[in-house]
Amino acid sequence: MDFSLFNFTIQFFYCLIFAPMKKAGILGGGQLGRMLLQEAANYPVETWVMENDASCPAAHLCHHFIKGDITNFDDVYNFGKNLDVLTIEIESVNEDALEKLESEGVSVFPKPATLRIIKNKILQKQFYQQQEIPTSDFIITQNAEDLQQHASFLPAVHKLATGGYDGRGVQIIKTTEDITKGFDAPAVLEKMVDIKKEIAVMIAVNKAGETAIYSPVDMVFDQHLNLLSYQMSPATLPEKLLWKAEAIALKVVKELKSPGIFAVELFTDFDDKVWVNETAPRVHNSGHHSIEACYSSQFDMLWRVLLDYPLGNTDHIMPAALVNILGAEGFTGPAIYEGLNEILAMDNVFVHLYGKTDTKPGRKMGHITILSNEKQELLHKANQIKHTLFVKSK
Amino acid sequence: MDFSLFNFTIQFFYCLIFAPMKKAGILGGGQLGRMLLQEAANYPVETWVMENDASCPAAHLCHHFIKGDITNFDDVYNFGKNLDVLTIEIESVNEDALEKLESEGVSVFPKPATLRIIKNKILQKQFYQQQEIPTSDFIITQNAEDLQQHASFLPAVHKLATGGYDGRGVQIIKTTEDITKGFDAPAVLEKMVDIKKEIAVMIAVNKAGETAIYSPVDMVFDQHLNLLSYQMSPATLPEKLLWKAEAIALKVVKELKSPGIFAVELFTDFDDKVWVNETAPRVHNSGHHSIEACYSSQFDMLWRVLLDYPLGNTDHIMPAALVNILGAEGFTGPAIYEGLNEILAMDNVFVHLYGKTDTKPGRKMGHITILSNEKQELLHKANQIKHTLFVKSK
Numbered sequence: 001m002d003f004s005l006f007n008f009t010i011q012f013f014y015c016l017i018f019a020p021m022k023k024a025g026i027l028g029g030g031q032l033g034r035m036l037l038q039e040a041a042n043y044p045v046e047t048w049v050m051e052n053d054a055s056c057p058a059a060h061l062c063h064h065f066i067k068g069d070i071t072n073f074d075d076v077y078n079f080g081k082n083l084d085v086l087t088i089e090i091e092s093v094n095e096d097a098l099e100k101l102e103s104e105g106v107s108v109f110p111k112p113a114t115l116r117i118i119k120n121k122i123l124q125k126q127f128y129q130q131q132e133i134p135t136s137d138f139i140i141t142q143n144a145e146d147l148q149q150h151a152s153f154l155p156a157v158h159k160l161a162t163g164g165y166d167g168r169g170v171q172i173i174k175t176t177e178d179i180t181k182g183f184d185a186p187a188v189l190e191k192m193v194d195i196k197k198e199i200a201v202m203i204a205v206n207k208a209g210e211t212a213i214y215s216p217v218d219m220v221f222d223q224h225l226n227l228l229s230y231q232m233s234p235a236t237l238p239e240k241l242l243w244k245a246e247a248i249a250l251k252v253v254k255e256l257k258s259p260g261i262f263a264v265e266l267f268t269d270f271d272d273k274v275w276v277n278e279t280a281p282r283v284h285n286s287g288h289h290s291i292e293a294c295y296s297s298q299f300d301m302l303w304r305v306l307l308d309y310p311l312g313n314t315d316h317i318m319p320a321a322l323v324n325i326l327g328a329e330g331f332t333g334p335a336i337y338e339g340l341n342e343i344l345a346m347d348n349v350f351v352h353l354y355g356k357t358d359t360k361p362g363r364k365m366g367h368i369t370i371l372s373n374e375k376q377e378l379l380h381k382a383n384q385i386k387h388t389l390f391v392k393s394k
Numbered sequence: 395m396d397f398s399l400f401n402f403t404i405q406f407f408y409c410l411i412f413a414p415m416k417k418a419g420i421l422g423g424g425q426l427g428r429m430l431l432q433e434a435a436n437y438p439v440e441t442w443v444m445e446n447d448a449s450c451p452a453a454h455l456c457h458h459f460i461k462g463d464i465t466n467f468d469d470v471y472n473f474g475k476n477l478d479v480l481t482i483e484i485e486s487v488n489e490d491a492l493e494k495l496e497s498e499g500v501s502v503f504p505k506p507a508t509l510r511i512i513k514n515k516i517l518q519k520q521f522y523q524q525q526e527i528p529t530s531d532f533i534i535t536q537n538a539e540d541l542q543q544h545a546s547f548l549p550a551v552h553k554l555a556t557g558g559y560d561g562r563g564v565q566i567i568k569t570t571e572d573i574t575k576g577f578d579a580p581a582v583l584e585k586m587v588d589i590k591k592e593i594a595v596m597i598a599v600n601k602a603g604e605t606a607i608y609s610p611v612d613m614v615f616d617q618h619l620n621l622l623s624y625q626m627s628p629a630t631l632p633e634k635l636l637w638k639a640e641a642i643a644l645k646v647v648k649e650l651k652s653p654g655i656f657a658v659e660l661f662t663d664f665d666d667k668v669w670v671n672e673t674a675p676r677v678h679n680s681g682h683h684s685i686e687a688c689y690s691s692q693f694d695m696l697w698r699v700l701l702d703y704p705l706g707n708t709d710h711i712m713p714a715a716l717v718n719i720l721g722a723e724g725f726t727g728p729a730i731y732e733g734l735n736e737i738l739a740m741d742n743v744f745v746h747l748y749g750k751t752d753t754k755p756g757r758k759m760g761h762i763t764i765l766s767n768e769k770q771e772l773l774h775k776a777n778q779i780k781h782t783l784f785v786k787s788k
Contacts, residue, residue, distance in 0.1 A: 038432045042746045063454040295742055310739040347707040348689055352436045
């Protein structure tokens with residue numbers, strides 16, 4: 001009798017029947033990890049987080065915090081090798097280690113091959129081109145000298161291939177005079193689109209390839225910091241444009257061929273064309289409203305994907321606006337939340353602070369969601385909040 | 395120059411201006427602590443939990459877990475002495491230690507004097523009597539012999555003065571034949587009320603004595619386990635009865651003279667009288683729907699009280715039903731959630747599992763909230779869930 005087969009069979013049925021608590025790891029310990037862990041506590045899952053900073057926003061909310069470098073092969077490999085499933089809350093992770101882990105049977109969502117495409121802006125643009133997904137024209141530049149030769153392509157946006165995040169690694173180059181501001185490293189020079197609106201679409205994909213799509217949201221940006229100023233959801237767009245945006249976002253996500261959750265950022269122009277700007281293979285700032293505004297939040301949804309449960313319901317409970325709480329200009333050091341009491345006294349407002357000890361200009365310190373059936377009230381309160389709450393320091 | 399005064403002044407203004415993150419402790423690490431900590435992550439607060447079991451539901455969600463006995467004076471005192479504010483998630487804590495901590499300047503909400511009244515069912519009944527709060531007639535019994543002499547008072551409910559929890563320490567005594575089931579320890583013998591409905595009212599009180607009251611909820615009990623079967627909120631009651639229930643609950647909470655959050659459980663009878671059953675000085679099972687159904691959940695609300703922020707908005711976003719997930723009869727050991735996938739596929743349903751490794755009959759393993767504007771749908775889904783989800787073991 002083949003005992004090893006017998007043992008395997010026993011173990012297989014044991015797993016089927018007892019479904020022991022899954023072990024899930026998150027690479028990165030920022031606010032996205034923090035909110036993922038708030039939601040994880042509703043599921044039977046044991047959680048791990050790796051991050052270099054032991055006082056990061058997610059560190060105290062997991063079962064096991066591992067101090068380590070998410071860009072380092074050994075750190076990532078050792079972190080993941082005994083886990084059932086791994087995800088990321090930031091793209092700048094070591095994808096070689098993730099590929100090895102995947103080959104050894106660990107579920108990695110998003111898949112390393114998908115992450116590789118997305119985290120390099122050159123590969124991401126080429127992917128859109130290959131898939132005939134509408135995106136602005138672009139030129140690949142290897143260095144500053146290269147960039148100099150494309151003056152005729154201006155105005156354009158220069159984006160570093162790797163390492164950019166939250167507005168860093170992006171440079172607007174309007175005329176030849178700005179050309180020295182460009183990057184002396186592999187980058188994409190994207191033709192400037194005459195943007196009418198920016199929207200984002202969150203889509204979840206499960207292991208079976210089924211998708212769940214959230215209503216597109218309107219994003220209004222702070223031009224200065226290149227950060228989300230406020231967001232309204234669902235987006236107010238002509239139905240035809242909504243359908244186009246959803247269809248394009250679905251195409252992007254399906255062709256990325258990976259379980260996970262994805263944020264597809266799009267532009268509309270003045271000819272009612274829809275263009276893909278970029279895609280994030282993870283929970284995303286533009287989806288934070290879903291915590292209170294949707295039946296299944298983006299965080300809840302990602303756990304469903306990671307733990308192989310049915311996809312959640314993306315329907316809105318109520319329309320919402322989202323305001324980021326950013327560190328005020330001119331203040332660096334221990335954070336003080338000026339005006340917080342006034343905000344907490346508002347009656348349809350939800351405050352999320354990320355537990356970051358120190359503030360600096362433009363740092364994401366939290367967000368606020370407003371629920372209301374009246375669009376005017378959402379707009380009014382979003383503006384009121386932006387003029388009431390300031391994150392300062394001494 | 396008086397340097398100590400100078401230093402004190404400097405420190406005072408430092409605290410005013412920099413408002414360093416408050417240190418908050420929770421005594422007890424069960425599901426109530428777990429849900430409190432999920433919510434704590436939205437506020438600038440550093441959290442401590444004390445509980446004997448390092449694998450309890452709340453242990454991994456705080457900044458600092460302390461293994462200790464919440465009924466032991468030294469353990470509680472040492473836990474609390476360096477904290478700013480303390481709360482409880484179970485009544486069976488050492489209130490002598492809490493009183494000492496309070497006298498040394500630690501904020502303890504609920505106040506130890508209030509906790510002392512509530513945690514002893516004899517003192518609690520006497521409190522209602524003194525405050526002329528309608529409650530069923532009662533007799534105090536010191537032991538089994540004592541009880542024997544009150545056969546004429548039957549049918550009645552015998553409740554242990556201290557140590558009862560979740561249906562334990564309560565015995566229905568209908569006739570003299572049942573009298574041997576009574577407790578041979580200090581207890582209250584309460585005259586049986588001919589109950590039409592059971593309702594609960596959650597009320598928060600801040601340091602200034604201001605109150606925020608949640609809509610009363612209907613509670614339907616499992617007679618066998620004396621545990622909540624399902625709950626509907628807001629309660630469906632004639633307006634006059636609602637007002638009466640709210641007025642009585644407010645009177646109870648105001649006379650308890652303590653900041654915190656309170657659950658007042660009431661009966662209505664067939665003459666439309668409203669009686670107080672008992673009060674809990676903490677977040678409570680009957681308020682779990684508020685996580686999704688109300689603008690400020692009971693957990694959010696308690697943090698507002700503990701951290702001295704404005705009280706939240708108790709309004710409903712949508713009506714809700716709440717179903718407890720209890721360990722099935724006949725199963726003890728590692729938990730298996732039979733039917734969980736079917737529940738997660740329902741489109742207006744929110745699942746909260748408490749992360750308890752082992753199940754046993756009647757153990758609270760989680761809860762499910764249903765949101766709908768249609769009462770019939772709430773009822774239908776609550777019943778569907780009760781016939782779909784079972785917590786079993788091998």
